[in-house]
Amino acid sequence: xxxxxxxSLAFPRSLPEFxxxxxxxxxxxxxxxxxxxxxxFVCPPCQMGGExxxxxxxxGVLRCRKCRxxxxxxxxxxxxxxxxxxxxxxxxxxxxxxxxxxMSAAQFQRQLGLTRYxxxxxxxxxxxxxxVRPDQDRIGGRVGEHVEVDETYVxxxxxxxxxxxxxxxxxxxxxxxxxxxxxxxxAKRKDGRYAGRVRLAIAPDRSAETLCGFVGSAVIQGxxxxxxxxxxYGSLRARGYDHHAIAxxxxxxxxxxxxxxxxxxxxxxxxxxxxxxxxxxxxHLQAYLNEFTFRFNRRFYxxxxxxxxxxxxxxxxAPTYAELYSGEWQHPRVSIPRQSRGLYNVSRSKRLxxxxxxxxxx
Numbered sequence: 001x002x003x004x005x006x007x008s009l010a011f012p013r014s015l016p017e018f019x020x021x022x023x024x025x026x027x028x029x030x031x032x033x034x035x036x037x038x039x040x041f042v043c044p045p046c047q048m049g050g051e052x053x054x055x056x057x058x059x060g061v062l063r064c065r066k067c068r069x070x071x072x073x074x075x076x077x078x079x080x081x082x083x084x085x086x087x088x089x090x091x092x093x094x095x096x097x098x099x100x101x102x103m104s105a106a107q108f109q110r111q112l113g114l115t116r117y118x119x120x121x122x123x124x125x126x127x128x129x130x131x132v133r134p135d136q137d138r139i140g141g142r143v144g145e146h147v148e149v150d151e152t153y154v155x156x157x158x159x160x161x162x163x164x165x166x167x168x169x170x171x172x173x174x175x176x177x178x179x180x181x182x183x184x185x186x187a188k189r190k191d192g193r194y195a196g197r198v199r200l201a202i203a204p205d206r207s208a209e210t211l212c213g214f215v216g217s218a219v220i221q222g223x224x225x226x227x228x229x230x231x232x233y234g235s236l237r238a239r240g241y242d243h244h245a246i247a248x249x250x251x252x253x254x255x256x257x258x259x260x261x262x263x264x265x266x267x268x269x270x271x272x273x274x275x276x277x278x279x280x281x282x283x284h285l286q287a288y289l290n291e292f293t294f295r296f297n298r299r300f301y302x303x304x305x306x307x308x309x310x311x312x313x314x315x316x317x318a319p320t321y322a323e324l325y326s327g328e329w330q331h332p333r334v335s336i337p338r339q340s341r342g343l344y345n346v347s348r349s350k351r352l353x354x355x356x357x358x359x360x361x362x
Contacts, residue, residue, distance in 0.1 A: 009034060011306050012094065025087050026059040028087055032060075032086075043069065043071060046066055048064060051065070060072060060073045060074050060086060061073070078129055078316050078317075080318070081320075084123065088123070093127060096309065097298075101276055103276070105117060122319075122320075125318075126318035126319065128331070129287070129316050129319060130309065130316040130318065131291055131309065132290050138218055139196070139218060140220045141222065145176060145177060145224075146224035146225065147176055147177065147224070148227070148262040149215055149225055149226070149227045150259055152170075152171055153166070154169050154171050154269070154273065154285065169202055170203045170204070171201070171202060171269075172200070172210075173199065174215065174218045175195050175198045175261050176196030176198070177193050177196070178193070178194055179193060180193075180194060193260065193261060194261070195296075198296050200292065201214055201218070201333045206232055208233070208235060216239060221240035223242065224242040225243045225244065228248050228255075229248070246259065265296070268296075289333075290332060290333070
């Protein structure tokens with residue numbers, strides 16, 4: 001379910017409206033039932049419809065009147081096998097989706113009065129697992145627009161281990177660049193350019209295999225791509241992209257002219273990680289990248305994102321507490337396929353130094 005799907009489902013636009021729509025676990029269960037069976041309950045084992053048996057003390061369980069088998073509303077969702085009340089899950093989804101800056105696990109624990117930090121931590125990570133659509137489409141492909149691709153290091157400083165030593169994590173990004181209508185508010189800011197959708201993923205290195213694989217998984221072929229002149233991007237034109245490499249030569253003005261939106265996204269990402277979460281571990285960084293992507297791509301639909309989150313989370317696999325703390329769980333991400341290394345021998349002279357006016361004309 002995305003922000004424009006399932007329009008029949010209500011979503012809260014304010015805190016009083018949320019309390020009115022979801023006063024107890026029964027109301028939350030009714031919402032889940034309607035999102036799963038818009039035309040009425042259909043028993044998964046026997047495929048028979050009709051009104052099921054309901055239990056006051058177990059609102060998340062429905063029993064078929066024909067085959068007498070139970071169907072759990074939380075089964076197949078990120079809430080499966082959870083002993084946490086449905087109302088707490090709905091509060092978590094609302095707080096995560098509606099607040100622009102998000103919420104840390106410690107603050108979430110205080111807001112809902114949870115006794116253990118681990119409960120809040122796991123709930124939020126389960127919701128983050130549901131923030132990635134299984135059928136996530138690739139960005140770009142729009143006429144008159146282009147996509148900026150760049151990478152950055154995320155992490156703090158390292159002390160006492162020698163010069164040049166760090167434990168930062170490389171993050172690759174692809175950002176749609178759109179243009180505001182003439183005369184619109186903020187039309188003069190960054191020449192009217194603003195960010196559309198974004199894709200973020202941890203990259204193990206800066207090789208052509210990794211970065212071009214990320215682009216292939218995140219961006220539609222034929223899209224106009226703007227990158228810096230790092231040699232790893234050299235084969236993008238051979239892969240079917242209208243690639244333009246910009247020689248920054250260490251000049252920040254060149255980066256501000258040709259790659260301003262991707263740098264703005266990186267700045268917002270690092271500010272969010274440090275300001276809200278006070279830093280995150282490399283083990284769970286991809287989960288926070290997923291949350292930032294989810295929140296950023298739905299920033300124009302702040303309350304509708306609550307409905308979108310519950311819909312996406314209805315078809316996702318979530319980690320257990322043990323998997324999160326052991327490191328066995330692999331957070332969902334934009335896939336970076338393995339490619340042959342024989343495609344990347346492209347001379348530096350073939351990369352273009354394209355003026356911005358030409359990019360706008362495209």
